[in-house]
Amino acid sequence: MTLLVPAVVFAVLYVVSRRRDARRLRNGVFLVGALGSLLLAGVLELAAASALLQLLVLAGVGLAGVLVLVLAGFLVGNGVTMLRREGRSLGNLLSLIAGLALLVLPAAALALIFVPAGTELPAGVVTVSIALGVLIVFACLYAAGTFAAFGFYSLVYSRYRHTRTPDALVVLGSGLVRGEVPPLLRSRLDRALAIYRSVPEGTTRPLLVPSGGQGADEPRPEGVAMAEYLLSQGADPSDVHPETASTSTRENLVLSREVQRAAGREGSTLVVTNDYHVLRAALLARAAGSDAQVVGSPTAAYYVPSAFLREYVAIMVEHRRLNAVAVASLVGFVALLTAASLAPL
Incomplete structure (x- = not known):
C-alpha cells in the first residue's frame, strides 16, 4: 500500500493548488496523479490477495485493451462524421488521426520490441529496435497522461458553480x-x-x-x-x-x-x-x-471529441517548452540505456 503515499501527496497538492487558483493546468496533473496512484494501489492490493483476484486483474487489463480498440473505432467514426458535417480541415481531422494513432502506435511498439528478438538480426539492431519500441510506449504514455490531466480537469472545472453575481x-x-x-x-x-x-x-x-x-x-x-x-x-x-x-x-x-x-x-x-x-x-x-x-x-455531441482534441493540442503548443523538456528527457533516458546496453563489457 506504499502507493497510497503518493496518492495522498497528490491529493493534498490538488486541494491546495485548487484553492489558490482553480485556473491552473497543474491542478489536473495533481488530480490525475492522485486518482492514478489510488487505482494502481488498489489493483496491486487485489493482485496480492489471491489467485482468483489476480485473474480478475488480468481480465481487467484485457478489458482495458478492448476499450482502447473501441475508443479507436469511435474516434475514427467521429472523424468521418466531422468531415461530412464540418468539411475538410486539420482541426476536423484530429479525431480521425487520434483514432488511427491508437491503432497503429501500440502495434508498432509491440512489433519493434518483440519481433526482432526472434530473428537472426545483429544484436545491435535488435537493441535499437527495442529502444525505439520502448520510446514509442513512453511517448504514448506521456500523451495519454497529459490528455487525461487536461480532459478530466476540463470536466471538473466546467462543473464549477459560480454563485457570485458578476459585474x-x-x-x-x-x-x-x-x-x-x-x-x-x-x-x-x-x-x-x-x-x-x-x-x-x-x-x-x-x-x-x-x-x-x-x-x-x-x-x-x-x-x-x-x-x-x-x-x-x-x-x-x-x-x-x-x-x-x-x-x-x-x-x-x-x-x-x-x-x-x-x-x-x-x-x-x-x-x-x-x-x-x-x-x-x-x-x-x-x-x-x-x-x-x-x-x-x-x-453538439458529435463535435465534442474533435473540439477537445483541438483544445489539447493548443494547450500543448502553448506549453511547448515544458513539453519539449519532458520529451527530450524521455529520449535521453532511452538513449542512455541503449548506449549502456551496446557498450562492450
Whole structure:
C-alpha cells in the first residue's frame, strides 16, 4: 500500500493548488496523479490477495485493451462524421488521426520490441529496435497522461458553480455562418442570457460583452451579430457593449476588459464559452492577468471529441517548452540505456 503515499501527496497538492487558483493546468496533473496512484494501489492490493483476484486483474487489463480498440473505432467514426458535417480541415481531422494513432502506435511498439528478438538480426539492431519500441510506449504514455490531466480537469472545472453575481459577462465569439449566429455560438449567448436574467429584481444586471472581430470569411464582426442576437432576446440595449476587434481568445479577454473599463464596469467578470473550451479560456484569462472565471455551454455531441482534441493540442503548443523538456528527457533516458546496453563489457 506504499502507493497510497503518493496518492495522498497528490491529493493534498490538488486541494491546495485548487484553492489558490482553480485556473491552473497543474491542478489536473495533481488530480490525475492522485486518482492514478489510488487505482494502481488498489489493483496491486487485489493482485496480492489471491489467485482468483489476480485473474480478475488480468481480465481487467484485457478489458482495458478492448476499450482502447473501441475508443479507436469511435474516434475514427467521429472523424468521418466531422468531415461530412464540418468539411475538410486539420482541426476536423484530429479525431480521425487520434483514432488511427491508437491503432497503429501500440502495434508498432509491440512489433519493434518483440519481433526482432526472434530473428537472426545483429544484436545491435535488435537493441535499437527495442529502444525505439520502448520510446514509442513512453511517448504514448506521456500523451495519454497529459490528455487525461487536461480532459478530466476540463470536466471538473466546467462543473464549477459560480454563485457570485458578476459585474460583466464576456461571451467569446466562435465564428459566424453567412453573417449570422450559428447554433454553437448561440448556445454561448443563451447561457449568458440565462445568467443575465437570473439576477434578482432591484440588482444591477451584469454588462453583456459579446466579443469577436471580423474574420476573413465573415461579412461583419462577430461581436455585432452577437449583440444583435442578445437584443433580439430581450437584453437591455444599455447593458450590451460589443467588442469587435479581437481575432483570438487572448484578444477577446484583453479587449473585452477595455470595453468594461470604458463602461465603468471593471468588477468581477464571468466569461462564457462552450464546455470544451472552458479550461483553456480560464488558463488564458489567468495568463492575461484577469481574475475572470469561465463557465461553459452545451455543445453538439458529435463535435465534442474533435473540439477537445483541438483544445489539447493548443494547450500543448502553448506549453511547448515544458513539453519539449519532458520529451527530450524521455529520449535521453532511452538513449542512455541503449548506449549502456551496446557498450562492450
